[in-house]
Amino acid sequence: MFKHLFKLIWKKKKSSFLMMLEIFVSFLILFAVWTLSFYNYRNYSKPSGIDHENVWAVFINFNTDNDSLKTIYRDLVRQKLKTYAEIEAFAFTSSNMPYSFSSSNSSMKYNGRETHPEFMSVDPTYPDVLKMKLTEGRWFTEGDKVNKIKPIVITQKMKDDLFGNDNALGKIIGEKDDRKQVIGVLRHFKFENDFQAETACMLEPLNGWHTDMLVRVKPGTTVETEAKLSKAIVQLGKDWSVEIQHLDNMKANKNRIIWVPILILLIVCGFLIFNVALGLFGVLFQTISRRKQEIGVRRAIGATKSHILWHFVGETAVITTFGIILGLFFAIQFPLLNVFDLDAFTYVMGIVLAIISIYVLVIACALFPSKQASEIYPAVALHEE
Template sequence: MFKHLFKLIWNKRKQNFLFLSEILVSFLVIFAVFSFLTYYYQNYSKPLGFEYKKVWSINYDNGLLTKNNDSLAIFYDNLYKSLKAMPQIEEVSYTGGNFPYSNSNMSTGVNFHGKKFDHVNNYVVGTDYKKVLDVNLIEGRWFLPEDAVTKNKYVIINETLKKEMFGKETAVGKLIGNYDDKEKMKIVGVVQDLKANGDFWPAGNAMFNQLDTGYLKYNSYILVKVRESADATFESELYKFMANTMKNSIEIEHMDEMRDSKNEVTIIPMVIFIIIASFLIINVALGLFGVLWYNINKRKGEIGLRRAIGASGNAVSYQLVMEAMILATMSLIVGSFFAVQFPLLNVFNIPASVYVIAMLLSILFIYLLVFACSLYPGKQAAGIHPAVALHEE
């Protein structure tokens, strides 16, 4: 049976070339769509790693502040106490500019036993940073005030970096080198990954450094966790207080709104891409339907002859559907050859599982599409009366 079908397909190879090309293009487009969707879904399904609700960021211009370290330390300590004393504020923490959902990025590299790990997100955080964002510790502890005067600098790493550097071994107490491997840093804790760039992006490697007095002259961000009672009136009062204290420009942002903005940057292009791909698939489906319908009309004599010598309507329908499925398989073999290069070459540094899942989903989608497009023409062919078909020929 299959040998006969392959012979029929080969004899009509010129007519089938358009069908093969449409299937191949459809597969590649669907593979791209499913790759994006699988990648984003895998990232979205992972825990966020922190709590963003009721967290506000205060961005201030520190240009008018003194640059003396001792004076700055006293100033910021008084500011911290004043903010913490406000009844609508639960927790306060100074932070570098690259806190979650900000548009700032700061990265570095670390060394361990001669192996270098690049593109490590480097966060400079205050002692109460964990309390403000409810960061989840999975190993060790968070920073203490006395950690700022230790021999080896204390750092905290995230779960992803811990797995890459130490695997299943414990990370607490290990010494790692800085970018040039000239200074040693001691790991005191491991935190759950923080998806700082939005719900649809991975956390990546991350390291947390304690904000000390030497960094205060460069600092211009404060994170505050407010209570449910904090409203627009309190925000206005907080703005006036900070403006009077800093004698300069102030900006207050809500982290939940910042999260929505980050997610929109990913969602909107993806929705546009899916809409364009959907129109393409609809056009391809109509094209496949038309090609199959045209082939049936051109093969009425063949169909009538088969019916005349005893073939059932179901057998005729089965033959046409199987021809379409075999053609789809031939196109999918070629398409899969190109698709499998993505995980083999580690394109875009995306996990191989994303491409494998996307390829399997794309193959299933194409088979369903071809089957749906060939089913109705096949049934129409099964209903052709042999005498009518032979008479027309």
């Protein structure tokens, strides 16, 4: 039956060209939408590796450019924070803390391999604040700061980029005057947003000039404590300024930058697909109304209602197949050429989901007109013709 339908549609390809073109365009749109959606869903489903609940980001301006003074001021702040029973842990960090709009990266090489990790300078208490867990090695301590070779903790992505399947612990990277030794590996560390892919990142002991910090407070800590903490820090120095933000709010803002454009894209594509569905619905109704004589003859020679129904549905499915084949030619180029640096599985899933969506859409549009055609009586159809 399908061989007969393919021959039939191929002979009438000129009259079915516009419908094939609609299918082709719809397939490419759905391929793009599903690929983007699947990519972001996969990233979202992976653990972030950090606990952002009850964590405050404290931005302090010491109003000085002297690194030695900043070191002294940081110690003053540390001593003050230790007096608050509501504070569980705290750590100074570089400005590119999780969910911030700051970034710092550079190139790192090892035996011909290269990656561009995010650099973060943090206190040894950093994992206590964000409840981070290592899969390999250990975290650096205060004693590690005096080592000639700077200890670093890297993410699994950075390990894969530089060392492949080799053991990363103990490996030394960097230039001669700034050598770094890997002492720990983080499996997951999504510091930009929930939709972030696995990223190369390197955490090292805090240097002399960073003044931002993360503070973990006990659950239920009120805004009054936040206000008192801010006031207490400001009173430690002359012309200091403090701003406190909640990490969960910062995370929501960064997530919004990702999901709002995706939502708008889905709405726009939904309207486009809806218009295509209406067009297909109208074309099928018109096509069937022009073929009443053929339907009458088929019914007269013994075709049942189900035969007529599935014949028209089959024709629509064949036309859809031709449109999809044309779309596949373009879609398959994306994994082959490694466009946008996405893995092939994401593109394959986008193609599969687009194909399923197209067939569901088209068959749903074809069922009602085909059912109407199957209920035409032979005598009525031949009489009208």
